[in-house]
Amino acid sequence: MQTLKVEKLLINYKTLDEFKRFSEYGNQELSMLEDLQNNMIENNSDSPFYGIYYGNALVARMSLYKVSQKYDxxxxxxxxxxVLWKLEVLPDYRGKGFGKALVDYAKSYNLPIKTDPRINSHGFWEKMGFQKAKYDMERDLGENPLIWMPDGVQETEH
Incomplete structure (x- = not known):
């Protein structure tokens, strides 16, 4: 298997067109199309989108947003x-390490990671070392987030 390379995706019409392939699989809640269109309108060159290409086709993607402790x-x-958001691998490429490669890329920041898992994805996140956040339920906002902590960083309970 080829080495999987995570790339920062450019905010342009080619990427917009590639994102359309993902939403065609019925994952409207995972579609980044609207985010991408909004960023193109704002001419935002600092893309939060990352992906993996297999040949010339984008087959896996996610968004990463850094959050300052003052907003934690x-x-x-x-x-x-x-925040690792909207991770998705096209169906024909699942189970081949693409999702793990994206998560490993996010872990390379060596910061705690928060994600809101989709239905039926808890097993994947547990294999990646994520666990339920320990915090007051009023902070939950209905998200049921999972977190990953880098080695040496501990979350304390209230």
């Missing part, structure tokens, strides 16, 4: 962290 609602004590 999830960790105690508050700290900078990364």
């Amino acid at each position: 609602r999830y960790f105690e004590p508050p700290q900078d962290y990364v």
Whole structure:
């Protein structure tokens, strides 16, 4: 198997066209199309989108957003962290390490990671070392987030 290379995706019409392939599989809640269109309108060159190409086709993608500790609602004590959002691998490419490669890329920031798992994906996140966040349920906002902590960083309970 080829080495999987995670790339920062450019905000352009080619990427917009590639994102359409993902939403055709019925994953409307995972579609980044609207995010991408909004960023193109704003001419935002700092893309939060990352993906993996197999040949010339984008087959896996995610969004990563860094959050400053001053906005932290999830960790105690508050700290900078990364939100991993909308991870999706096209059906024909699942089970081949593409999702793991994206998660490993996010872990390379060496910051805590928060994600809101989709239905039936908890097993994947548990294999990646994520666990339920320990915090007051009023912070939950109905998300049921999972978190990953880098070695040496501990979350404390309230």
